[in-house]
Amino acid sequence: MIYRFSVGRLECVVVSDGQPQPPWEPPLDQYFTPEAGVPEDELQAAATDEGRSTLTCGYNCLFIKTSDGLAVVDTGLGASFLGYGEYIEPLVGKLEGGMAGAGFSRGDLAAVVFTHLHQDHARGATWSGEVRFPAATAYAHASEVAFWSEPLELPSALPHVDAARAAIREFGAKLQPFEHGAELLPGVHAVAATGHTPGHTALLLKSGEEQLLCVGDTFYDPLQLTHPNWATPWDLDRSSSIASRRRILEWAADERLLLHAYHLPFPGLGRVSRNGTSFTWQPVDRTEQVRRG
Structure with a gap:
């Protein structure tokens, strides 16, 4: 799946690494658990209101043509992935085929920008045991690189260790740690x-x-807009993740920012509006090219 649009003079393309369909959509109660601070009765009530018990977990990789070359934000799970069970392997790892369909080759990429180093964002860059994009410089936040380089025992982090460390190791000197506030590439902050x-x-x-704001895993599902205090088992610092989500959603609603949400249904583009203390997701019309931010 490929979706083209523009942000000013920045040509952008969303390429899907995969989007499991029924019966393979994951249950809501795997993402929003009592252990993560979501009461079971609250989740059940929300699911009943929504008329669904699963979420559509897409893997939406964003390509940007900058004056310094072609960049991609996050790289999906990559081929031959079995970490969620055998069923997932044929459903993901579509990025490179999608790139070809968009007219890109692996050698075209000048930059890989990671929102973070979880396996579903980083493994697509190194799943074969080497960097899939040989000309690319990689970017990851300095705290991200430091965290995944240290010994880890957190259960929620362990599934991601191999992919995170592979990205750090395989990119080597071509991995550039950054700080928040930096302009990583022309027009990309x-x-x-x-x-x-x-x-x-x-x-x-x-x-x-x-403008467009690429939010990574700030939220997985529109339910985290109507319930912005809901965390997931993969939020390593629950209170900070909730604070970040609220701040970003308030900003996006007030400024009417176009958002790119990695895990929402393809292409993961939309805007949010306020609804009291919660928010509502408004997906873009996929039949129209997005022009305004």
């Missing part, structure tokens, strides 16, 4: 969104009067 991981980063694209 790093925004603090910590809590999900220590260096979790949103990316603000700016060109002329137009």
